[in-house]
Every structure is written in structure tokens, then in C-alpha cells.
Amino acid sequence: MWRASRRPTITPILISERLVTRPERREATWRTPDVVVIGAGAAGLMAAFTAARRGSRVVVLDHAPEPGRKILISGGGRCNFTNRDVKPECFLSQNRHFARSALSRYTPADFLALLATHKIPWHEKKLGQLFCDNSASDIVKMLLAECDAAGVRLLTDVRVADVSRAEAFRVRTSAGEFTSAALVVATGGLSIPKLGASGFGYDVARHFGLPVITPEPALVPLVFGAGTESWVKELAGVSLPVKASCGKVAFEEALLFTHRGLSGPALLQISSYWQAGQPVRLDLLPGQDSGRLLAEVKASKGKMRGPAVLSRWFPQRLAQELARQFAPDRPVVEWPDKTIRALAEHIHRLDMHPTGTEGFAKAEVTRGGVDTRALSSKTMEAQQVPGLYFIGEAVDVTGWLGGYNFQWAWASGHAAGEAVAANR
Template sequence: MSIRGVGVRTPDVLIIGAGAAGLMAAMTAARRGKKVVVLDHAPEAGRKILISGGGRCNFTNKDIKPECFLSQNKHFARSALSRYKPADFLALLAAHKIAWHEKKLGQLFCDNSAQDIVRMLLAECEASGVHLLLDVRITDVSRAEHFRVQTSAGEFSSPALVLATGGLSIPKLGATSFSYDVARRFGLPIINPEPALVPLVFGREEESWVRELAGVSLPVKASCGKIAFEEALLFTHRGLSGPALLQISSYWRSGQPVRLDLLPGQDIGQHLAALKAAKGKMKGAAALHRWLPQRLAQELARQFTSDRPVVEWSDKTIRALAEHIHRMDMHPTGTEGFAKAEVTRGGVDTRALSSKTMEAERVPGLYVIGEAVDVTGWLGGYNFHWAWASGHAVGQALGSA
């Protein structure tokens, strides 16, 4: 496969987007004998793969379940996920002798580098005859008998067009609204794209103390409505981040509070009552520092006790402080936006697509996969697995056509 080769002009399958989903779709369809061309405006393939997981790519999660994916059509992801499991991707890694390891919560990472994943996908594409053209600008997409795509590398025509250009997250990597624009042109509805897995910001004066704790981290339980996650929280110069808040951000809507339990699984009220009963002279900040980071302990002591010794605290003060620590309602005023979002929530409405083939029900030959569709996974390898599963689903469907 020549990365910058001219390729064929009339492939069986034309894929726009050389990311995780696009490359998986390409190699899967090509293995089944289809002539496949992949186009991308970026100068290299798999740019989002390369920066993921701190450069080691959290490529899947061993505990993939449909319940870990958000969509307005909540059962849509089941079909693709049932037909491509974490074990299938691990078998691919084994065939390429790529070492990996498990971190917390079932997250699977490369031992070496995310480059291993990109090289593997490109090797699979090359072995199956995929033509990959990079640094190609697309100027028009139309459809008569076949789809016609005008580009800076000339015109391409194909009976099957796959949109795999992702969502709007991380625009510095070249994210655009391309898939949404083309989908709209062919009458597909779009669920409003919004940042997901994104830090939350706070602008209310009474919550300005949050920004003063930038850099402080601790394990918490964060909840929004009926959903909750127990992971790390990180205070930032603009608000809150860390895995727990990134997870909750996918469920948060403007105007909703986010509830924090700063000591999940403990009872700070009992701890403080025991300290008071012991009649020690320990002051509030020092006492709270037994269970909480020092700067956070100092801030809570400032808000509730003026750092008086615990023995002087009233039972009412202890109850109020315990309530605040275990059920702290925060009121985000927004998010850090697509620039800091790991993925996009929303996208092409899955009710317009076949859950088995990813094909548009009313536009035969048009397929949409990966982050471009309204399926958003949890943090921890779920979104990459959706890319593999949806790409595999469309590759299988095209390969059997």
C-alpha cells in the first residue's frame, strides 16, 4: 500500500476518515475481497489514536457492555458490540505481537506505544490491498447512480460511501463537522453535538473557592441524577476535572447540579464525633487532613469552623460539615468545550441507521460509523471499542454485499 499513492478511482467502498473506525472498516471490507479507498485530510493516519492514553492508547476495556454507552436510541450499540468483543481485538494484537497490560477498571493499554496500534491497522490495510490517500482535501460529495467525491487528488466514484471522520472533539487534531454536513445533505437527522468526557467549569461567586484548589486531587463519588462514578476528582484553575468528573460530564446538562461525596464509603460525621468525644485540642483543618488533602481540609475548615478545635464544635456544626462533605451539590456553568473534550456526545441520529450494518435506512450505500454517530462510551477504552465494533460491522456488511 502506497500511503500517498493515487489508488483506484472507482472502488467498491470509499471511506472518508483514516482514524480508528475508518481503518477498521477498510481492513475488514478489504479482507472480504472489496476494493477499498480511504481518504483523509490529515497528513498522517490515526492522529487521535496516537495521543490517546498518554501515548499508550487505551484501546479497549475488558468489561465492554451496552449499558456503558449513551445514545438517544439506547439499544442501538448492542448489535455491533455483540459481534466484536474485546477478545477479538486482543487476538489482532496477538497476531502482531503487540504487548499490552490492564490498568484499573478493566482499562487495557499498549505496553509500548500507541504507534503500535496505528502500525498494526496500516499493516492490515496494506496486506488486504486498501488504498490510503492522506492530505487530501474534499471539495464536494454528491450522488447519482453512485456517490461522487471531488477532492484535491481528483474525483472518486463508489456505490458505497462510509463517513468515519469523527466528531468535533480536539479540533487541534483536525476535527471538523464534515460527517454531519454530508449526513445533513442526504437528509439524515443530527442530534446536537456537544462536548463529552470534558472538564466542567464554575462561574458562581459562592463556588469561586474551587479554583483556588487547582492541582488538588482525591477519590470521590460524583453523581448526576441516577448515575454515579467513583474515581478521582481533580480541581483545576477553571473548575473540576479528573476521571469522575469526565464521566459525569457526559450525563450532565446545563442547569443540573453535580453531587460530590468527598469520602465515599466513610462516615466523616462519626469520625469527627469521635474526635470531639476524645476531647483533643486538634483544630479543624488538621483534623480534616486525616481524611482529606491538606488544602481542601483548610478550605472546608474555613467555611465551617474558622479552624476552632474540634472539641469546641457543636453537634450541629459536625452534622452540617458531614452533610457538605458527603452531599456537596456543585453547579457547573459550562464545560471546557470541544478543545478539552475527549469525545463528542450526539451526532448522526442512530434511528436513521441500521444497527446491524450502520447503513442509512433511506440512503442505500451511505454508512456512518465511530464518533460521528450518536453513540458515546464511558471513559476507559469504551469509545475506541465502539470505533472497532462499528467499523467491523460496516466492513462485514460491505464484504458480504
């Protein structure tokens, strides 16, 4: 028997029930459903109504007071619910092919078709990112409506005390005991603990003998320690388009200097690939030849100095900092060619040395999780524990910024929902 550890984020509280259950179902029936889903987020709700549509009796349990809390804060409150350009290469995992099966069987087009049935308006932003026109609550309402129509029973404010398995799974909770042939764990990762994130799913996996890849913050700002490129913090609030790279991976988007280090879409993307001790390389003027541009300024024989010239292409404070570090304090016309070449090198290949990240509190998702080698890529079922499924962020699959992680939630939840119904 596995018992939940006592964590501040999983405290017993009053039990409430969402109105997503058919009144004719008797208590004795829903105490012994076909499927128990732990977690009422994106993946869990998708798995629940997918299974219920196919005839399974499903109970969903969540320790939060209401479902879909992470959905509600996503995308600035408008939920970047998927991306048009989803492909397996946009996901990190110890097994880079694992996500391919689920993603191919439930696509962004499938989710858009679901939105269309609920008449939810949406729009596309840059890089294929799709958002709700109105509010992220439209997505939560849609998922709950689908659960309601399929007869799902959803209980919130419920703490799971322990999980065990003999002939069936037994889930003992603050709302009583549930017994089911299938158990779907959709409890997410460790990111954003203020919303109740915990290592619950990892503990369940370990209890049943499944390996767990060490969870780490991903899509997270990078920070710099005392004495390590401290000038970065003086530029807090400055933003510009860059190309950020780490090893062989690169992203060309916006960079934001913060009072602790670096953020913005380009850095959040790179953070998922960054390991402690690695440098992050910045091209501050991607797609342009700063050496040629500086040579043209020199040829014009003007009297402008470094800060004024660099402010043509960079925010003023950054231009001043680059000039302070890498340019002589005299007019550009007097710079030797080797000085121009050296400054251009710094502009296009500026190596930064982060000392860490802002941690799970600021991370949008968790990298690592339940080892995919222990799961079926088609069904998300544990290979050595029939009837046990792990989906969504709890699994070692991490998407890029821009709707990819939601698409993984929809696809993995759909795969598990189909599988548990087929195995009844």
C-alpha cells in the same frame, strides 16, 4: 450535490500516499473502488481492511497528513485501546440499545486476538482499562499493516470538496474524483479541533436527509464562572478520590481541582451526563462515615481544630477550605453534635454548580452526532440511503472514559466493513 463548507480545519494541502496499496492496481481501478471510506482514524481503518479482506476494493481518504492522529495521542501516548468490561450500558445515545448489536459481534477479545497476531504487548490498569506496553503507534502500525495486506488504497492530505449520489456515490477531492457503490463516513466528531476535527460528517448526513443530534463536548472538564464557587480555583492541583453524581448516574474515581474548575476521571465521566443548569454532587469521602469519624475525634477530648482534623482525610488545602466554610473556629471537642452532622452532610453531599465546560478543545469525545434512528444497528447503513454508512464518533453513541470509545470504533467499523462487502 453537497459541497464542503470552507473551514480552516479542511484546507487544501499537498497530496501524499501511504504505502498501503498493491502496485499492480491501475489508477482507473482505484478511481472506481467498491467502497470509499472518508476518515483514516480507528473506525475508518477498521472498516477499510474488514471490507477489503472480504474482497472489496477500498480507497480511504483523509485530510490529515498522516492517519490515526487521535490514536497516537490517546492514553497518554499508549492508547487505551479497549476495556475488558465493555457492555451496552456504558454508552450514551438517544437510543440506548443501538450499540448492542455491533458490540456483541466484535468484542474486546476479538481486538486482543488481532493484537496477538501482531505481537503487540499490552497491560491492564484499573477498572478494566487496557493499554499498549510500548506506544500508541503500535496500534496505528497494526491497522496500516492490515490495510496493506488487504490491498487498501490510503490517501492522506486529501480534501473532500463535495459528495453526491446518482447511480453511485461520487466523491470529488483535491486528489481527483472517486466513484463507488458504497460510502463509509468515519470523520469523527468535533473534539480536539487542533487535530483537524470538523463537522464534515454531520454535513454529509444532513445533505442526505439524515437527522443529527446536536453535538456537544463530552468527557470534558467543567468550569465555574466568576462568583460561582470561586474557591474551587484556589485549590488548583489538589486531587482526591470522590464519588461524583449527576441525577441518577455516579462514578467513583479521582477528582482534580483546576484553575478553571473541576477535572479528573470522575468529573470527565459525569460531564457526559451533565446538562447546563444541573448541579454535580460530590461525596468527598466515599465509603466512609465522616459523621462517625468526627464524633470519635470529639470523644477523644483533644484540642485539635477543624483544619487539622480534616487533614487526616483530605489534602491540606482542601481541609482548610472545608473548615473555613463549614466548621467553627474552635476545637472539635467544643462542637455541638448538630455542627458535626452538618459538616458530614457537606462532606458527603457537596453540590457544585458548573457554569459550563472547557469545550471541544479539551473534550476527549463528542456527545451527539448522526441520529441512530436513521441507521441500521446491525450494519451502520443509512436506512433511506442504500450504500451510505456512518461509524465511530460521527454517530450518536458515546462511551465512558477508559477504552469504551475505541471499542465502539472497532465494533462499528467492523460492522460496516462486513456489510459493504456482503452487499457487493
